[in-house]
Amino acid sequence: MSWCWCRSVHIIAKEFAVAYCIDYGPASLLQPLIWVVQLWTIILAKGLHCSLVVEDFTAEQEGVIPVNGWKAYYAATRAIMNINAEFYNIIRDRSLPRMGGLWLNADYVKCVHASGELFSGYDAVMESWQLAFNWGQGVAYAVRDVKTRVFTDMAWVTMKAYLDDLETGPFNVSNVYEFHKGQWYLVHHHCSVILIDHENDQQNAFG
Numbered sequence: 001m002s003w004c005w006c007r008s009v010h011i012i013a014k015e016f017a018v019a020y021c022i023d024y025g026p027a028s029l030l031q032p033l034i035w036v037v038q039l040w041t042i043i044l045a046k047g048l049h050c051s052l053v054v055e056d057f058t059a060e061q062e063g064v065i066p067v068n069g070w071k072a073y074y075a076a077t078r079a080i081m082n083i084n085a086e087f088y089n090i091i092r093d094r095s096l097p098r099m100g101g102l103w104l105n106a107d108y109v110k111c112v113h114a115s116g117e118l119f120s121g122y123d124a125v126m127e128s129w130q131l132a133f134n135w136g137q138g139v140a141y142a143v144r145d146v147k148t149r150v151f152t153d154m155a156w157v158t159m160k161a162y163l164d165d166l167e168t169g170p171f172n173v174s175n176v177y178e179f180h181k182g183q184w185y186l187v188h189h190h191c192s193v194i195l196i197d198h199e200n201d202q203q204n205a206f207g
Helices: 003-024 026-045 050-056 070-093 096-102 122-134
Strands: 110-112 118-120 142-150 154-163 168-180 183-191
Touching: 070 096, 070 142, 070 154, 070 168, 070 183, 096 122, 110 122, 118 122
Parallel strands: 110 183
Antiparallel strands: 110 118, 142 154, 154 168, 168 183
16 A cells, blocks of 8 residues: 555545544534544554655565555564664674674675775674674664565665765665564665775775
8 A cells, every 4th residue: 555545545544534623513523533532443453554655665665565464564564673772883883782683593695895805704704793883983874765574584774874964975785684583683784885985995984
């Protein structure tokens, strides 16, 4: 369902309430208001939360047929958006314990930092983040153009990350998540290398 559809329902319900009031008097407005509330309750119960549709649904979602229904799909999409935002909060705060909890503890996880270096396996990935956090101060990224694709037990997010109040960047970033034992975990992070002033010096920032 689209935002336009939800907005159309809202407009129709509002116009109906106004017409009902004109025909039967202001005192009778309570009944159509109850009907409007019931209508929106049905819509929300079916998982058609308009704000989530507007914020989280992009071209990446086209062709998706949720196995567990739209309500569960919206919940999973929101969970992925939240955990992806937490990933950048952890970088800003330089918290290794929180970063460790975000990643799946498995040998096949992989991380490519902005340096271009690849780290494979949970222990190596955590060591890479420890080195990154020990370097300089916490980095605050401005994340833009976030696109999400969610399946039953896997999801990926692509985005653009900027430094220095959007003056440096973007880094093109991809994060892949897997669902294990009721929780989403990061299993793959890839950050592109950017060039400064069109020269061949790489940006010395983790991400």
